Amino acid sequence: MKKEMTMPRLGESVTEGTIVDWLVQVGDHVEEYDPICEVQTVKVVAEVPSSFTGTITKVLAATDDTIAVGAPLAEIDVEGAVEEAAPAAATAASATPETSAEPAAPDPAPVAAAQPAATTDAPRFSPAVASLLAKYRLHADDIPATGHQGRLTRQDVENFMAEEVSQPAPAAAHQAPSPVPTPIPVQNTGFDGQLPGDIITPGSSVRKAIAAHMSQSKNEIPHGWMMVEQDVSNIVVLRQKEKANFQKREGFKLTYFPFFVKAVAQALAKHPRINSSWQNNMKITHKQVNISIAVAKGDELFVPVIKHADDLSIKGIAAEINRLASAVRNGTATADDMQGGTFTVNNTGSFGSVASMGIINYPQAAIIQIESIRKAIQPTPDGRGFTFADMVNLSLSVDHRLLDGVAAGGFLKDVKKNLAAYGPDSNLY
Amino acid sequence: MATIDYLQALNQALDEELAQDDTLTVFGEDVGAPKGGVFNVTQGLAEKYGDLRVFNTPLSEAEIAGLAIGLGVSGHHAVAEFQFADYILPATNQIISEAARMRYRSQGDWSAPVVFRAPYGGGVGGGFYHSQSTEKVFVGQPGLRVVTPSTVRDAKGLLKSAIRCADPVLFFEHKRLYHSIKADIDPDEEILTPIDKAQVLRQGTDITVMSYGITLQYVLQAAEELAKSGIQTEVVDIRSLYPLDEATIVAAAKKTGKVLLVNEDNKEGGVLGEISAIISEQALFDLDAPIKRLAGPDSPAMPYAKNLEQAFLVQPDQVKQAMQELAEF
Numbered sequence: 001m002k003k004e005m006t007m008p009r010l011g012e013s014v015t016e017g018t019i020v021d022w023l024v025q026v027g028d029h030v031e032e033y034d035p036i037c038e039v040q041t042v043k044v045v046a047e048v049p050s051s052f053t054g055t056i057t058k059v060l061a062a063t064d065d066t067i068a069v070g071a072p073l074a075e076i077d078v079e080g081a082v083e084e085a086a087p088a089a090a091t092a093a094s095a096t097p098e099t100s101a102e103p104a105a106p107d108p109a110p111v112a113a114a115q116p117a118a119t120t121d122a123p124r125f126s127p128a129v130a131s132l133l134a135k136y137r138l139h140a141d142d143i144p145a146t147g148h149q150g151r152l153t154r155q156d157v158e159n160f161m162a163e164e165v166s167q168p169a170p171a172a173a174h175q176a177p178s179p180v181p182t183p184i185p186v187q188n189t190g191f192d193g194q195l196p197g198d199i200i201t202p203g204s205s206v207r208k209a210i211a212a213h214m215s216q217s218k219n220e221i222p223h224g225w226m227m228v229e230q231d232v233s234n235i236v237v238l239r240q241k242e243k244a245n246f247q248k249r250e251g252f253k254l255t256y257f258p259f260f261v262k263a264v265a266q267a268l269a270k271h272p273r274i275n276s277s278w279q280n281n282m283k284i285t286h287k288q289v290n291i292s293i294a295v296a297k298g299d300e301l302f303v304p305v306i307k308h309a310d311d312l313s314i315k316g317i318a319a320e321i322n323r324l325a326s327a328v329r330n331g332t333a334t335a336d337d338m339q340g341g342t343f344t345v346n347n348t349g350s351f352g353s354v355a356s357m358g359i360i361n362y363p364q365a366a367i368i369q370i371e372s373i374r375k376a377i378q379p380t381p382d383g384r385g386f387t388f389a390d391m392v393n394l395s396l397s398v399d400h401r402l403l404d405g406v407a408a409g410g411f412l413k414d415v416k417k418n419l420a421a422y423g424p425d426s427n428l429y
Numbered sequence: 430m431a432t433i434d435y436l437q438a439l440n441q442a443l444d445e446e447l448a449q450d451d452t453l454t455v456f457g458e459d460v461g462a463p464k465g466g467v468f469n470v471t472q473g474l475a476e477k478y479g480d481l482r483v484f485n486t487p488l489s490e491a492e493i494a495g496l497a498i499g500l501g502v503s504g505h506h507a508v509a510e511f512q513f514a515d516y517i518l519p520a521t522n523q524i525i526s527e528a529a530r531m532r533y534r535s536q537g538d539w540s541a542p543v544v545f546r547a548p549y550g551g552g553v554g555g556g557f558y559h560s561q562s563t564e565k566v567f568v569g570q571p572g573l574r575v576v577t578p579s580t581v582r583d584a585k586g587l588l589k590s591a592i593r594c595a596d597p598v599l600f601f602e603h604k605r606l607y608h609s610i611k612a613d614i615d616p617d618e619e620i621l622t623p624i625d626k627a628q629v630l631r632q633g634t635d636i637t638v639m640s641y642g643i644t645l646q647y648v649l650q651a652a653e654e655l656a657k658s659g660i661q662t663e664v665v666d667i668r669s670l671y672p673l674d675e676a677t678i679v680a681a682a683k684k685t686g687k688v689l690l691v692n693e694d695n696k697e698g699g700v701l702g703e704i705s706a707i708i709s710e711q712a713l714f715d716l717d718a719p720i721k722r723l724a725g726p727d728s729p730a731m732p733y734a735k736n737l738e739q740a741f742l743v744q745p746d747q748v749k750q751a752m753q754e755l756a757e758f
Contacts, residue, residue, distance in 0.1 A: 126686070126716060126717040126718060127713050127714045127715070127716050127717075128686045128714060128715050128716050128717040129717060130714075131714040131715075147757070147758055148757055148758050151758065153717055153758070154686045154687075154715075154717035155635070155717075
């Protein structure tokens with residue numbers, strides 16, 4: 001039988017939403033909870049999940065239409081379902097003009113008639129329930145309420161979450177396992193601090209992945225920080241001497257970054273503790289030294305991996321960095337290019353940074369930030385005069401559950417030693 | 430192991446401390462031989478330790494408190510008894526302005542490490558002067574600890590800790606607990622209850638109830654009954670009325686998000702309001718219901734007529750009903 005998909009309530013005091021994009025079309029089969037369209041409200045852009053499993057038979061609103069809460073969005077032919085009374089929300093909406101709106105003829109949305117229905121039964125939540133709904137991005141209507149006069153209680157939400165964790169919804173099965181279950185597509189997220197003129201843009205999937213990854217790292221890993229400085233005048237001289245020939249021969253530029261990646265990879269081979277991971281109260285020590293590097297593309301960030309960096313020469317590392325950066329920017333990077341990192345070297349110096357506190361690339365145990373090389377006046381080795389030197393700061397963040405100051409200091413000491421070992425005749429190959 | 434009641438536990442605490450602390454004296458109206466206190470808390474102690482260490486005083490509460498403070502300042506320990514918590518008011522100036530401020534006022538040179546004992550609470554047909562809860566007069570006075578035991582074990586352990594405490598301690602005893610609760614206590618066990626800690630007496634996941642005194646007994650009883658219908662109650666014995674054990678209180682409130690506070694005193698201006706404020710400040714986003722207080726009416730305590738006295742007092746069925754309603758909220 002045919003059922004009507006209506007505009008869900010998208011937040012307290014939200015009475016209407018504008019269709020940003022249809023994700024299905026007539027004839028498509030949808031599972032319950034599958035997103036059918038994206039809707040923008042004054043508060044949020046959200047995906048509207050299907051309430052039913054079945055086939056889309058009609059799309060009742062066009063992109064850019066503004067639709068009242070409770071008004072119909074689509075018609076779904078639900079296999080095996082029997083006729084039943086329309087849900088209350090749909091009844092309320094049937095009085096509004098959009099009920100018969102055709103997708104081809106979008107109306108502006110006079111929605112006043114639907115407003116009372118949307119607001120009079122707006123539930124009031126206790127602080128505990130409100131914060132749980134926001135935290136787990138749940139919609140109150142999805143959760144059975146057992147409190148006095150149908151109030152949704154904290155235990156109702158907690159019980160709902162416990163069930164969701166033990167029985168993941170089929171629709172969520174393809175998602176990567178996540179410590180914070182989000183069983184229902186986002187419907188109700190408050191938007192703090194919104195001002196007139198603000199532009200609200202949905203996060204791209206890459207941005208959302210970055211956000212989740214960063215939050216997980218900062219929430220789970222107690223970060224410890226340490227910074228050392230190193231005179232790299234020797235590397236500046238070496239690069240200056242080699243860069244013209246290098247570019248001619250290899251076809252790409254010789255930057256400073258490969259020198260640092262090489263020095264770090266060598267030190268990691270000597271300090272396996274740093275090249276490790278803390279998971280489930282166990283320490284995983286990696287044999288491979290695979291260096292993650294950050295590559296920006298627009299306002300998105302990708303972290304491809306230089307495999308077995310400790311086996312590569314300066315040229316080998318430079319070539320791999322060049323290949324990975326191009327692949328990311330051209331969209332040709334493979335899954336394998338992005339996997340298997342054991343430690344991250346971040347080239348913060350390229351933005352002019354002189355000190356920064358990196359967020360560890362979860363579940364790695366540490367990240368090093370290579371800061372700007374800058375001219376500085378340094379004492380001469382005999383302490384009797386001064387000289388110009390090219391100085392760099394190396395900022396290390398470590399997982400303090402696994403590593404402490406001694407381990408971090410010992411590792412940085414070897415990185416410094418490796419950097420100091422470069423000379424004007426060092427071999428790049 | 431011997432079964433003793435709350436009053437015997439207090440007597441044992443005084444006996445043990447008199448035996449081990451030569452500087453300790455115990456005094457008050459009718460405290461000495463032969464009576465041993467109007468409720469017999471000090472019975473037998475004058476005979477055992479002599480009239481110089483356990484003795485009677487005139488009917489002058491300001492003097493009883495002043496004597497204790499003087500002894501404390503000069504390096505002694507003292508337990509001064511006010512025969513009823515109602516009688517304590519003439520000594521308020523001594524207790525608040527002298528005992529509580531002594532260390533602060535003398536920059537730590539002097540202190541008054543003494544105990545003021547006072548039986549409180551109604552339901553004994555005592556009328557106005559023998560029934561009141563006067564704790565709210567004294568809580569919120571920095572420098573003065575206010576504690577009350579609500580179990581037999583704490584009656585002993587908390588009084589011993591109060592005597593050994595470096596601060597002045599006002600020690601309230603609910604007079605209807607004297608003989609109504611009993612427990613097995615090993616007479617050879619040295620019991621020292623932490624003086625500034627609340628105690629979780631029962632673990633639960635549905636509602637949290639905090640109380641002290643006789644009403645705590647009603648809470649425990651109701652918790653037992655409600656458990657049969659599946660309502661699990663976290664029960665907290667407040668124990669230290671000032672300063673309050675914020676950590677235990679907030680943790681227990683957060684655990685269920687539904688908090689009921691119960692005491693016998695008037696609802697307004699008392700200990701419960703302060704607890705409620707602490708929970709509001711520190712646990713708002715874990716709360717699933719308004720913080721509820723069940724307490725005496727806001728009228729003077731306490732009528733003499735039996736029916737009116739019972740009308741004033743928080744009753745066991747009211748406690749149970751309030752707990753049930755909160756669970757169902």
